[in-house]
Amino acid sequence: MLRRLNAAAxxxxxxxxxxxxxxxxxxxxxxxxxxxxxxxxxxxxxxWVEEVAPDADGPxxxxxxxxxxxxxxxxxxxxxxxxxxxxxxxxxxxxxGEVLGVRHxxxxxxxxxxxxxxxxxxxxxxxxxxxxxxxxxxxxxxIGTTGIVDxxxxxxxxxxxxxxxxxxxxxxxxxxxxxxxxxxxxSKLAALGEHWKGAAAAARDVLYIHxxxxxxxxxxxxAKVHAGRRGAAGEIGNLPASRWHTAPARLLGWTGEGQxxxxxxxxxxxxxxxxxxxxxxxxADDLVQGVAAMVLxxxxxxVVVGGGVARAGDLLLxxxxxxxxxxxLFPVEVVASTLGDRSVALGAVRLALDEVEKQLFEVASRG
Amino acid sequence: MLRRLNAAAxxxxxxxxxxxxxxxxxxxxxxxxxxxxxxxxxxxxxxWVEEVAPDADGPxxxxxxxxxxxxxxxxxxxxxxxxxxxxxxxxxxxxxGEVLGVRHxxxxxxxxxxxxxxxxxxxxxxxxxxxxxxxxxxxxxxIGTTGIVDxxxxxxxxxxxxxxxxxxxxxxxxxxxxxxxxxxxxSKLAALGEHWKGAAAAARDVLYIHxxxxxxxxxxxxAKVHAGRRGAAGEIGNLPASRWHTAPARLLGWTGEGQxxxxxxxxxxxxxxxxxxxxxxxxADDLVQGVAAMVLxxxxxxVVVGGGVARAGDLLLxxxxxxxxxxxLFPVEVVASTLGDRSVALGAVRLALDEVEKQLFEVASRG
Numbered sequence: 064m065l066r067r068l069n070a071a072a073x074x075x076x077x078x079x080x081x082x083x084x085x086x087x088x089x090x091x092x093x094x095x096x097x098x099x100x101x102x103x104x105x106x107x108x109x110x111w112v113e114e115v116a117p118d119a120d121g122p123x124x125x126x127x128x129x130x131x132x133x134x135x136x137x138x139x140x141x142x143x144x145x146x147x148x149x150x151x152x153x154x155x156x157x158x159x160g161e162v163l164g165v166r167h168x169x170x171x172x173x174x175x176x177x178x179x180x181x182x183x184x185x186x187x188x189x190x191x192x193x194x195x196x197x198x199x200x201x202x203x204x205x206i207g208t209t210g211i212v213d214x215x216x217x218x219x220x221x222x223x224x225x226x227x228x229x230x231x232x233x234x235x236x237x238x239x240x241x242x243x244x245x246x247x248x249x250s251k252l253a254a255l256g257e258h259w260k261g262a263a264a265a266a267r268d269v270l271y272i273h274x275x276x277x278x279x280x281x282x283x284x285x286a287k288v289h290a291g292r293r294g295a296a297g298e299i300g301n302l303p304a305s306r307w308h309t310a311p312a313r314l315l316g317w318t319g320e321g322q323x324x325x326x327x328x329x330x331x332x333x334x335x336x337x338x339x340x341x342x343x344x345x346x347a348d349d350l351v352q353g354v355a356a357m358v359l360x361x362x363x364x365x366v367v368v369g370g371g372v373a374r375a376g377d378l379l380l381x382x383x384x385x386x387x388x389x390x391x392l393f394p395v396e397v398v399a400s401t402l403g404d405r406s407v408a409l410g411a412v413r414l415a416l417d418e419v420e421k422q423l424f425e426v427a428s429r430g
Numbered sequence: 431m432l433r434r435l436n437a438a439a440x441x442x443x444x445x446x447x448x449x450x451x452x453x454x455x456x457x458x459x460x461x462x463x464x465x466x467x468x469x470x471x472x473x474x475x476x477x478w479v480e481e482v483a484p485d486a487d488g489p490x491x492x493x494x495x496x497x498x499x500x501x502x503x504x505x506x507x508x509x510x511x512x513x514x515x516x517x518x519x520x521x522x523x524x525x526x527g528e529v530l531g532v533r534h535x536x537x538x539x540x541x542x543x544x545x546x547x548x549x550x551x552x553x554x555x556x557x558x559x560x561x562x563x564x565x566x567x568x569x570x571x572x573i574g575t576t577g578i579v580d581x582x583x584x585x586x587x588x589x590x591x592x593x594x595x596x597x598x599x600x601x602x603x604x605x606x607x608x609x610x611x612x613x614x615x616x617s618k619l620a621a622l623g624e625h626w627k628g629a630a631a632a633a634r635d636v637l638y639i640h641x642x643x644x645x646x647x648x649x650x651x652x653a654k655v656h657a658g659r660r661g662a663a664g665e666i667g668n669l670p671a672s673r674w675h676t677a678p679a680r681l682l683g684w685t686g687e688g689q690x691x692x693x694x695x696x697x698x699x700x701x702x703x704x705x706x707x708x709x710x711x712x713x714a715d716d717l718v719q720g721v722a723a724m725v726l727x728x729x730x731x732x733v734v735v736g737g738g739v740a741r742a743g744d745l746l747l748x749x750x751x752x753x754x755x756x757x758x759l760f761p762v763e764v765v766a767s768t769l770g771d772r773s774v775a776l777g778a779v780r781l782a783l784d785e786v787e788k789q790l791f792e793v794a795s796r797g
Contacts, residue, residue: 268659293729295726295729296727297729298729298759299727304723356666356669356727359668361663362661363658392578392665393660395659
């Protein structure tokens with residue numbers, strides 16, 4: 064027990080640093096030199112840690128340089144999946160979150176749930192192969208998906224995919240990847256992704272708005288996803304006054320179903336086509352109702368807007384900002400997502416990494 | 431430094447227990463017997479701790495019973511103030527939150543800010559005298575007030591008392607009570623009060639709705655007040671669609687300005703007076719719009735409704751519940767405040783006690 068505790072302490076210190084000497088490890092862990100040496104031997108044998116080759120280009124030192132050790136981020140990997148209505152996305156990272164591979168595949172809204180899951184499995188394997196990883200190396204799988212996800216990871220409700228309700232993604236994906244699976248709502252994980260690697264890195268209370276063929280919201284409070292009792296926090300779109308359920312259809316009145324048509328709209332807006340401008344402003348008119356309600360409810364530090372329509376950038380955000388300022392008590396900063404269509408999958412990776420950290424470092428509480 | 435640290439550790443353990451023996455203190459603090467004895471001597475000299483008289487009625491023991499020690503909750507007191515539009519309220523408690531005295535006084539909406547503050551000062555002193563306490567014994571003052579309160583405790587905006595904006599209650603009340611002052615928005619502190627001693631004791635994510643001559647909201651997330659970046663979380667009433675700014679006036683159309691008239695309305699509702707029933711249902715119709723928005727935004731565990739109109743109890747809550755169920759995704763429990771008009775002042779006391787605990791126990795971080 065104590066031995067595992069010491070090994071976990073050494074591993075955590077190494078995980079948070081680049082590389083450390085034995086002396087530095089003794090200082091950081093506050094245990095004896097012999098204990099650290101012992102832990103390092105065990106961790107090296109288990110391939111979690113390795114000695115770093117002395118830097119040949121480094122400054123010359125008198126005598127032999129002290130040995131350095133590092134956490135082997137390549138000792139495993141995590142898989143982040145974004146299982147959406149039109150697209151499934153996979154991101155593979157090492158254990159420190161360095162992206163190793165990315166894949167995506169188109170799916171249709173009408174695809175039955177079992178086939179959507181199968182598509183995610185296939186894509187996950189393909190993403191792993193693409194970066195020379197095997198399923199055996201996967202330490203955790205994180206999944207972001209459309210709909211309400213409860214605390215156990217089950218989808219309980221989905222407005223966009225009615226047959227998605229009842230889906231247990233933990234059960235469906237734990238077996239093929241032989242790893243723990245953690246699941247969250249896509250917009251909530253997008254908020255987490257943007258905080259981890261994107262537009263919201265400096266904020267702890269974050270409202271994320273997905274503005275695409277659907278509109279939805281997710282939030283972080285004190286840098287953690289606030290999911291709510293049923294996982295339904297952010298579902299302001301359920302209120303007809305938010306206009307979130309009707310806004311995308313009005314936009315699609317111009318663009319049709321395809322991605323290309325949305326680009327055509329943005330192009331027309333850039334050329335100051337009056338009808339296109341009116342449509343985008345109308346979308347901002349609709350969008351702002353629910354955004355204002357969420358901002359008034361939470362008073363966040365930052366609003367990040369992602370999703371397909373957010374690719375219009377300031378063409379959408381400027382009308383949104385000016386309308387929002389008129390509805391809320393204090394102006395709030397509104398920025399575009401910097402992760403784009405990877406925000407959900409990267410949030411899912413972050414969730415998976417939290418699970419890995421738990422496995423590696425929470426020895427004490429797991430007994 | 432180490433001596434103060436040990437004293438703080440001993441004091442904290444005693445604070446959280448009824449009374450403890452020397453042996454129990456050694457076990458709980460994990461320091462030596464001599465160190466605990468030393469700390470107890472110092473704390474007793476400073477009147478924070480005293481030896482408890484052996485319980486004469488207790489079970490007979492062989493030999494002399496072990497000495498017991500307790501934290502002297504009466505070693506100081508805290509003052510909680512609720513500075514509102516129509517009423518100022520004061521609650522005095524000992525250092526463990528036991529209520530020693532309560533006072534209130536009527537004020538008018540037109541009273542200038544300086545006089546409102548003076549009324550709070552006078553009432554605070556009166557409440558202290560009423561329970562034989564002096565201002566010198568006050569360890570902290572907590573204040574809940576109407577309007578937006580920023581992180582520094584300043585009122586930045588007030589819809590109901592326009593001249594209240596800019597008020598610095600910390601500065602105004604620290605001097606007369608010679609104690610640190612902490613300030614928060616009234617509905618946010620009501621949520622805290624209900625969690626501490628009222629209807630929300632079992633919930634950590636709580637939405638509190640004040641339904642009175644004004645309507646407002648406050649919330650706890652993970653048992654802590656979520657104030658937001660500007661202290662403006664919960665201000666959904668700013669959205670015209672919430673109908674919160676117009677609903678009370680419609681109610682007052684029946685009741686007039688006086689408290690008695692509200693009671694007359696409730697009495698008429700109890701007698702199934704059709705016009706009175708319609709007015710209360712209309713109020714529920716209005717109220718539910720903003721409540722639904724807040725519930726959809728946060729997905730709380732519990733909604734607590736307080737304020738003057740909440741005194742109608744289920745006559746208001748039943749129509750509110752049925753309408754709310756139709757607007758949200760998952761039914762949420764809606765209960766009446768159990769603290770009534772003391773919820774804000776008790777939340778302010780809780781805030782003040784947090785400040786006292788910081789003073790007493792956070793020796794380490796204060797150096």
